[in-house]
Amino acid sequence: MRIDASVITPYPTFAYSVLDRYIDGDIIIDKSSALIGTSSGIYAVMGDETNDDFAPMLMHEFKRREMLNQRFTLFSSSERWDRRINELLGAKLQRMPRYSFTFNEHRFMQSQRAGIPDGFRLNRTNKESLEVNREFDAAYIRKYWGSVERFADKGFGFFVTEHDVFAGECVSIFSSEQYAEIDIVTNPLFRGKGVAQCVAEAFILECLERQITPRWDCGLHNTASIRLAQKLHFAAPETYSLYVRK
Structure with missing residues (x-):
């Protein structure tokens, strides 16, 4: 084959x-x-x-x-x-x-961006930030990418801070010549403030700049992720099966 x-x-x-x-x-x-x-x-x-x-x-x-x-x-x-x-x-x-959602680039580009919430700062993930990130730290990157250096070369991510406090972040858990899959998390203290949409928009725009397609997958019952995906013009979800050890 x-x-x-x-x-x-x-x-x-x-x-x-x-x-x-x-x-x-x-x-x-x-x-x-x-x-x-x-x-x-x-x-x-x-x-x-x-x-x-x-x-x-x-x-x-x-x-x-x-x-x-x-x-x-x-x-x-x-x-x-x-x-x-x-x-x-x-x-x-x-x-x-x-x-597994399909990204509608045309609708995304025609839509109004949420942008960066007032009082927050959008940052690009780098080697230094991985040492202090809440969720997507150096250990996470080594687990999925093998090394921080490889992620720095082929991957990318963004995080939002308020007074140096991490409010939300996202990274490409996996990337290829065609796709980048987002992994995203919001600090519970900052939910409902537009933080997740902010970093996700930055992720999508970076994908388009690199001429690759953003990918969005989530569990069937993850309503927060589904709603955010729809806001970002990911649509037509197809169901597939994932199997884990019991």
């Missing part, structure tokens, strides 16, 4: 990150099926779910991570794969349905 990141149906951003060598990972291929995984233990399965020669490879990778008590998170690419995963690993994995 030859994987061409430019033509395949959109899969999770981290799969493209591995294919484009933005981050370290593994690509396991057998005939018409493939498993793409990050070094942090996040995987995407794709291709022919009926490939019986591929099933042992998937099982082996899961058992290897399980024996080491390491993370194993698996993204399914279709309902057919959902059924196959349940057959192979249903006793070991728990399904978590999620939304």
Whole structure:
């Protein structure tokens, strides 16, 4: 199976990150099926779910991570794969349905920006800020990117402060030549003040400047994330399945 990141149906951003060598990972291929995984233990399965020669490879990778008590998170690419995963690993994995949104660039560019709330300051994430960030610190970056230096080269993020207090922040948890996926958090003390929309708008504009597409995924019941996505003109959510170790 030859994987061409430019033509395949959109899969999770981290799969493209591995294919484009933005981050370290593994690509396991057998005939018409493939498993793409990050070094942090996040995987995407794709291709022919009926490939019986591929099933042992998937099982082996899961058992290897399980024996080491390491993370194993698996993204399914279709309902057919959902059924196959349940057959192979249903006793070991728990399904978590999620939304993947599509960004409407035209509507975003035509819309009114929320901008920076009065009294706040918008900052770009850098090596120095990662040492003091509340959520997206250097340990977080090393977990998903492998190193701060790699993130500084290929990733990006923004944070908002009020009198040097972190009010909200976002980063590209994964990036590739085509996409950047947002991870975003707001300090509970500053919710309802437009902080999340401010950093998210900055993230989107940075994506457009880099000529890549912003990606927004969240859990089915994360109403706050869904509302914010809609404000930013992410629409037409498609449901997919994520599996985590029980």
